[in-house]
Amino acid sequence: MRLPCDLQSAAAALLLFTSPALARRIPDVIEGDNLDDKDTSVRQVAIIGAGAAGSSAAYHLRKYAAQYNVNVNITIFEKTDHIGGRTLTINPYDDPSLRLELGASIFIEKNYILNQSVEEFGLRKKDPDVGSDPKMGIWDGEKLVFEIDTSSSWISQLWHIVWKYGIRTPKRTNDLVQETVSKFLRMYEEPYFPFKSLTQRAYDLDLAPATGATGEEFLKANNIYGAYAHDIVQASTRVNYATNIGRLHGLDTMVAMAPAGATAVQGGNWQIFQKMVERSGATIMLNTSVSSISFAKTGSEDTTSARYRLRAIHSSSQEDTSYPVEFDNVILANPYQFSDINIADGVLETHIDEIPYVRLHVTIFTSPFRYSPGFFGLENSKALPGTVLTTLGKTDNATSGVAGAGSAGFFSISMLRKLVNPKTQKEEYAYKIFSPEKVTPEFLSRLFGVKVPETFIAEPNDQSSAEVSPISWYYPHVFYSYPKAEPRVTFQDPIVGAGFYYTSGMESFISTMETNALMGKNVARLIVDDMRGVESGGVQSHDGSLAPGQQLKMTCDRAGRGAGKGGVRKAGEVPKTRPTELPEMPLVDL
Ligand SMILES: Cc1cc2nc3c(=O)[nH]c(=O)nc-3n(C[C@H](O)[C@H](O)[C@H](O)COP(=O)(O)OP(=O)(O)OC[C@H]3O[C@@H](n4cnc5c(N)ncnc54)[C@H](O)[C@@H]3O)c2cc1C
Numbered sequence: 299m300r301l302p303c304d305l306q307s308a309a310a311a312l313l314l315f316t317s318p319a320l321a322r323r324i325p326d327v328i329e330g331d332n333l334d335d336k337d338t339s340v341r342q343v344a345i346i347g348a349g350a351a352g353s354s355a356a357y358h359l360r361k362y363a364a365q366y367n368v369n370v371n372i373t374i375f376e377k378t379d380h381i382g383g384r385t386l387t388i389n390p391y392d393d394p395s396l397r398l399e400l401g402a403s404i405f406i407e408k409n410y411i412l413n414q415s416v417e418e419f420g421l422r423k424k425d426p427d428v429g430s431d432p433k434m435g436i437w438d439g440e441k442l443v444f445e446i447d448t449s450s451s452w453i454s455q456l457w458h459i460v461w462k463y464g465i466r467t468p469k470r471t472n473d474l475v476q477e478t479v480s481k482f483l484r485m486y487e488e489p490y491f492p493f494k495s496l497t498q499r500a501y502d503l504d505l506a507p508a509t510g511a512t513g514e515e516f517l518k519a520n521n522i523y524g525a526y527a528h529d530i531v532q533a534s535t536r537v538n539y540a541t542n543i544g545r546l547h548g549l550d551t552m553v554a555m556a557p558a559g560a561t562a563v564q565g566g567n568w569q570i571f572q573k574m575v576e577r578s579g580a581t582i583m584l585n586t587s588v589s590s591i592s593f594a595k596t597g598s599e600d601t602t603s604a605r606y607r608l609r610a611i612h613s614s615s616q617e618d619t620s621y622p623v624e625f626d627n628v629i630l631a632n633p634y635q636f637s638d639i640n641i642a643d644g645v646l647e648t649h650i651d652e653i654p655y656v657r658l659h660v661t662i663f664t665s666p667f668r669y670s671p672g673f674f675g676l677e678n679s680k681a682l683p684g685t686v687l688t689t690l691g692k693t694d695n696a697t698s699g700v701a702g703a704g705s706a707g708f709f710s711i712s713m714l715r716k717l718v719n720p721k722t723q724k725e726e727y728a729y730k731i732f733s734p735e736k737v738t739p740e741f742l743s744r745l746f747g748v749k750v751p752e753t754f755i756a757e758p759n760d761q762s763s764a765e766v767s768p769i770s771w772y773y774p775h776v777f778y779s780y781p782k783a784e785p786r787v788t789f790q791d792p793i794v795g796a797g798f799y800y801t802s803g804m805e806s807f808i809s810t811m812e813t814n815a816l817m818g819k820n821v822a823r824l825i826v827d828d829m830r831g832v833e834s835g836g837v838q839s840h841d842g843s844l845a846p847g848q849q850l851k852m853t854c855d856r857a858g859r860g861a862g863k864g865g866v867r868k869a870g871e872v873p874k875t876r877p878t879e880l881p882e883m884p885l886v887d888l
Pocket residue numbers: 309310346347348349350351352375376377378382383384385400401402403404405586587588589631632633636637638639658660777778779780801802809810811812814
């Protein structure tokens with residue numbers, strides 16, 4: 299069974315790859331311009347965004363193109379000066395030789411695409427940065443409701459859990475996680491891969507009952523409730539998705555509890571995506587923000603010959619210019635609502651819905667101090683956990699956003715690792731806080747039991763900030779980190795126009811580096827199959843067989859509201875929307 303020490307490492311945890319079909323090697327990338335004579339028609343593909351999804355799309359496009367002997371020319375546009383998007387590192391003490399993950403920090407061996415890439419690219423794995431103190435506690439704003447020492451023996455940890463929560467509920471939870479994850483894993487395999495409709499796959503793979511219910515409802519329907527769900531599962535959804543189990547859907551809840559063995563790449567996870575981009579042979583336009591997309595020729599709305607014209611702004615000039623190459627395919631690989639792109643009328647055949655995202659404050663800092671025992675209602679520092687996850691207090695309501703943090707006020711605090719301050723040569727600790735609001739000096743003063751002056755919250759590179767103890771270095775950042783992921787049974791599908799693809803619908807289903815990379819790979823496959831004239835990505839028909847290329851007709855989808863409001867429901871409501879042509883699927887008995 300899994301131990302709560304894995305809670306911290308649960309985020310990316312998803313994929314138990316056992317299928318040998320998946321290990322099938324795709325021919326290596328042909329380096330250089332080995333474009334042959336047979337096919338002079340080169341597909342011009344634009345990818346907007348070089349995060350997990352866009353990088354993976356480029357990398358897999360190149361692989362599939364080599365495998366099937368078709369020509370693609372890939373151009374990636376990236377607004378920032380780096381590859382990786384929400385996967386990025388920062389340098390504590392502004393020392394370039396030190397790196398800490400600011401965004402996506404962990405994945406598991408069974409995240410097939412990432413794990414395989416790490417091996418292929420010769421990157422090195424390391425333990426995630428949570429190891430400097432083996433003690434973990436769950437705080438409800440008043441008291442520590444659970445504590446465990448992950449350096450103690452396996453059996454003693456097990457005993458500790460069983461003593462507090464019994465054996466059946468943890469076991470049942472574990473079984474449910476395994477079952478749900480194994481359903482999801484089929485999405486990597488034929489006939490479920492590739493896919494034109496995420497909504498369809500949610501039904502095909504019997505995952506709609508998980509996405510259509512809150513974590514709490516989904517657990518209850520599976521006979522899991524009480525203190526274990528409230529403490530352990532909820533601490534896990536809060537650290538991974540900044541959301542309580544009464545709000546987050548069941549699939550993300552399972553992901554947050556998914557298997558152990560989390561890992562990270564030495565020097566930063568972003569290197570996986572950097573290598574993917576390098577291997578793709580794409581032209582990469584950094585510091586280049588796409589500002590608009592339109593048909594290249596007016597009147598070419600004729601979908602068979604659609605070619606797109608992009609305009610982009612380079613950060614150095616701020617000038618909005620037309621990109622010289624016209625594109626056959628566009629892959630929009632970032633949440634559209636944050637992309638600041640003007641898409642001309644008629645280009646999108648499916649409306650891309652706005653999705654409510656979590657606004658998460660991630661604060662990393664260094665300090666010579668350890669937490670004050672008094673903050674957690676403890677007598678002395680012996681029992682102090684380095685990692686403090688949180689759950690709701692007795693009188694807290696399971697709302698979302700700032701109120702959702704409850705009396706604890708934050709989602710997690712972890713002591714990442716010990717570092718030597720280059721200025722003082724003294725050992726200090728690096729901490730990370732996830733919170734719904736800005737961390738205040740008042741909060742830090744209470745946390746450490748020392749006066750943290752108001753002046754310490756200076757800009758990251760402000761020299762004065764380095765001088766002020768007890769916080770020796772400070773880096774605050776705000777992310778639109780992931781969707782709030784309230785229950786829903788329809789999702790934004792990846793094809794949104796003629797030859798126009800969108801990856802971020804995946805985020806409302808499961809938001810991780812791996813799943814977004816999977817969507818990038820899926821889109822790459824759909825494009826290459828389209829070039830080959832092969833119908834793929836079809837849906838399962840009523841008798842269970844696959845009808846290749848068959849388009850899912852959904853009232854809400856084709857009306858241009860695919861993942862629309864109709865698909866979102868409030869917690870507590872039984873999901874009503876169901877794709878009309880699908881077989882009856884038993885939803886969880888709520
Ligand atoms: C704090 C935090 C912790 C997380 N922890 C984990 C974790 O431990 N494990 C895990 O697997 N996942 C984790 N996640 C989630 C994970 O980071 C995301 O799911 C994933 O990285 C998203 O990848 P993406 O490619 O879809 O989007 P992004 O990474 O957001 O990439 C989109 C890219 O598009 C670019 N872009 C946007 N607009 C334009 C434009 N107009 N023109 C050009 N470029 C543009 C952006 O600059 C960005 O680089 C975490 C996320 C956060 C914020």
